[in-house]
Amino acid sequence: MTLRSYVVSRILLTIPMIFILLTIVFIIVRVLPGDPVLLHFEKMENPRAMEEMRQKLGLDKPIWIQYFDYLFNLLRGDLGKSMQDYSPVASQILSAFPATLELAIFSMIIAVSIGIILGVESSKSYNKPKDHIVRIFGIVTYAIPVFFLGMIFQIVFGVGLRWLPVGGRIYPTMEPSGLRIPLSQPPGGFATHLLLSCVAGLVAVMMCVVALKIRGQKTTRKTLGLLVSLFLTVWILWALAGWRFITLGELRISTGLYTVDSLLEGNPYKFVEALRYLCLPSLTLGLVISGVFIRLTRSNMLETLRLDFVTAAKARGLKEITVTYGYAFRNAFLPILTMMGLQFATLLAGAVLTETTFSWPGLGRYIVDRINFRDYTAIQGAVVFYGILVSLVSLVVDLLYAYFDPRIRL
Numbered sequence: 388m389t390l391r392s393y394v395v396s397r398i399l400l401t402i403p404m405i406f407i408l409l410t411i412v413f414i415i416v417r418v419l420p421g422d423p424v425l426l427h428f429e430k431m432e433n434p435r436a437m438e439e440m441r442q443k444l445g446l447d448k449p450i451w452i453q454y455f456d457y458l459f460n461l462l463r464g465d466l467g468k469s470m471q472d473y474s475p476v477a478s479q480i481l482s483a484f485p486a487t488l489e490l491a492i493f494s495m496i497i498a499v500s501i502g503i504i505l506g507v508e509s510s511k512s513y514n515k516p517k518d519h520i521v522r523i524f525g526i527v528t529y530a531i532p533v534f535f536l537g538m539i540f541q542i543v544f545g546v547g548l549r550w551l552p553v554g555g556r557i558y559p560t561m562e563p564s565g566l567r568i569p570l571s572q573p574p575g576g577f578a579t580h581l582l583l584s585c586v587a588g589l590v591a592v593m594m595c596v597v598a599l600k601i602r603g604q605k606t607t608r609k610t611l612g613l614l615v616s617l618f619l620t621v622w623i624l625w626a627l628a629g630w631r632f633i634t635l636g637e638l639r640i641s642t643g644l645y646t647v648d649s650l651l652e653g654n655p656y657k658f659v660e661a662l663r664y665l666c667l668p669s670l671t672l673g674l675v676i677s678g679v680f681i682r683l684t685r686s687n688m689l690e691t692l693r694l695d696f697v698t699a700a701k702a703r704g705l706k707e708i709t710v711t712y713g714y715a716f717r718n719a720f721l722p723i724l725t726m727m728g729l730q731f732a733t734l735l736a737g738a739v740l741t742e743t744t745f746s747w748p749g750l751g752r753y754i755v756d757r758i759n760f761r762d763y764t765a766i767q768g769a770v771v772f773y774g775i776l777v778s779l780v781s782l783v784v785d786l787l788y789a790y791f792d793p794r795i796r797l
Contacts, residue, residue: 394786397785401778401781408771417759421445466767468764470761470765476765486750487658488741489645494676495731498676502677502678506684506715522681522682525596525681528674533671533740537667541553552663557657561657584625587621587622602707635637637665646658676734679732687723724788732777739754753769
């Protein structure tokens, strides 16, 4: 099996998985007790207003019609509108996702760093006191409930020592805005801009000429005509796109990640504050997950350190750190890479308890709130988003594994 066919097969397998997931969630949220219309009016019954809301949300239709309507809208990229405030679900998800992504990234960095370092040290000290201490630490961190560990950290570092904040993402008036660059039109207007934009066409032509020379093709009339056409096309398109961009008046780059946006804004104080608010939740989640990497790294390193090429590297007199990380760890890294991808996908989809404990405004907390309101469209949209996200992460992990280990494609 070639790498291309492997990629195609993996992509095709994700489609029915997402379809089955969507169907199950659609059925479950409608079987569970609770009426979103009643929750919206909060027991202040107004039969006429309630009926109008049911018609507006499509809840007056049979369930199978609701299902096909949702599938049709989903194929157009429309996740529907919230049953509480009628705002687009897609915009709500995209506004909450950066918080979850930032928490997952920093938690993953902590988990992988602790897990790999302690796992390697444990394997080097096999059956010694250091090995036993690391193994106990890995078991305890993996077994402890994440919400309990989070509350302990809040009491110790937040309430007791008052070193770190116990909740939220940043102080309400300190949200970083990202990079802002004012744009101004050139003195000569569009004519000057059009003249300067010819550089883009020349660059495109030069790249094509270099590619033709590398391939050893001769220049013909047809080739010259294509180069001239390429030059004019790139020149005009670049000029129009650049002019459209300049007329916006301001360039804004905002990722939604407070640590990144504070650096783009050039405000180190906001960056430090974002790290302070991020410290406790990411440390809590990272410590809990680090137990998986400790055990996995230790078991793989124990097998690799006994192989002949490691013994030969030691016999050559190489430094211990070179043998450990340059030879043994490189060959034991593939299963760890797979686990990194799977755990990262789990972090993106399952940080509900951590976000709830630390009042972190991410997707996990968003889903909990939507479930309480029986917001069908919001729940379905979030689950579909999670399903696509986890499928993409799993696909990337499978591709990396197949690239580093061709035996998986056989």
